[in-house]
Amino acid sequence: MAEAPTAPQDHARNGHRKEGLNGSAAATGAESGHGEKPGSGGAGLAGLAGKALGAITGALGNRIPVADLDERDPDFIRERLPGLWLLSSLYFRGEVRGLGNIPERGPVLMVGNHSGGNVTPDTHVFTLAFCAYFGVERRFYQLAHNLVLSMPGLGILRKFGTVAASPDNMRKALESDAALLVYPGGDYEVHRPSWEGNRVDFGGRKGFIRQALRHDVPLVPVVSIGGQQTALFLSRGEALARALALDKMFRLKVLPISLAVPWGLNVGDMLGHVPLPAKITIEVLPPIHLREEFGADPDVDEVYDHVLRLMQETLDALASERRYPVIG
């Protein structure tokens, strides 16, 4: 769903830079190691291609709703809980452990591994579990990819507390004492091949650690398994995405290829798919207080390795509990 942004930027709409999606891609890509130089889209065929790219980017940028944390609607969420409960309990046979590890109050940054393509069952299961456990009254936001929020029909997510991934939105959420869920791996991780399903892969994105340090909030790792068994994910299609300049236009570094219901061969997963009823298991780990555990000025790389190791070990343990694919 989302990758944690890294640095404060000039904000126009929605906490993103004025150049819209393109600018955000540059900002996150730079720290992730997957990005391109800003503004390089106008090179090559020059003029015409550059203008077309700019127009598409601008149009999509305008579709991203203005960030307003107040759009989260507790009553709306409460009324949707039964539907989420049905989906989570009956279809995905969800199991969420360790919610008691999340601090009862105060801001907290929850960091999850992400699975399931553009239909992310782990998010549904966790949202239900969190809202049922702490009550819809507790502020809970999720950072999402720009494209998710600009898709027609997905405006409903804003009522659940989903906001575009940007440093400004992150700051606002944490300053409002909210619990914030980020998926640093974002689109890169969510489309990993199914045979890498039991691997936590943030693609080197460490922005979430810098943000946790900046706002001095605890990190709570959230590890899930099962999402990558909801379809047969074949490839991220990174080369294809680069060839089609999707990374510049939509911050998309991947154009995933999968076998999924009902499409069969599914390229892009833009319309989503019907997920197979894979059992989703989620484990919430104890909070990591960065300055208490790593000193006054923690080394980001060291923290990153620590968080990733913890999550990978938990994911391995969850994987060892599963006896069959999909069934769990």
Place this chain on the structure above:
Amino acid sequence: MRVAGQIDIAASPEQVWEFITDPERVLHFMSGITRWEVEGQQATGCGARYRMLMRVGSAEVGGTVEVVEYDELRDMAWNSVTGVDQRGRWRVRERAAGRTHVEFRLSYGVAGAGILGYVSERLSAPTVQNNIRRSLQQLKRAVEHEQLRRAAAERRSARASA
């Protein structure tokens, strides 16, 4: 959705009441309840608040409840303050000397949830009903064992003093 259960316990209402109103004992006999913690300063009586959660399906569902009716040795009822809408009641009545009839009622739901709310309430009812049935059986066992334990302790102390 309204679910209920009842049981007869070979104990006095005082002994039963002691169990069901003590927040520290609730987790010992309530099946499916994963949390029952006092919120605030008041631990019992009208106005006491508890954070309660019950595991139903894939989620622990509940919220903060407040005791709204506290009729000593007879009735204790609570309403939800936050979380899922719910109303619960312990009803304790003496049937005969040393026998007490206990009834537990729980109504829950989500107002405005529509057809999905109706379906989820229906589907969750068997789980909640089983939890209530088991809770009452465990309450009976706990109260009656406590009674036997006290009686044995009294016999021991009587023997020791003799």
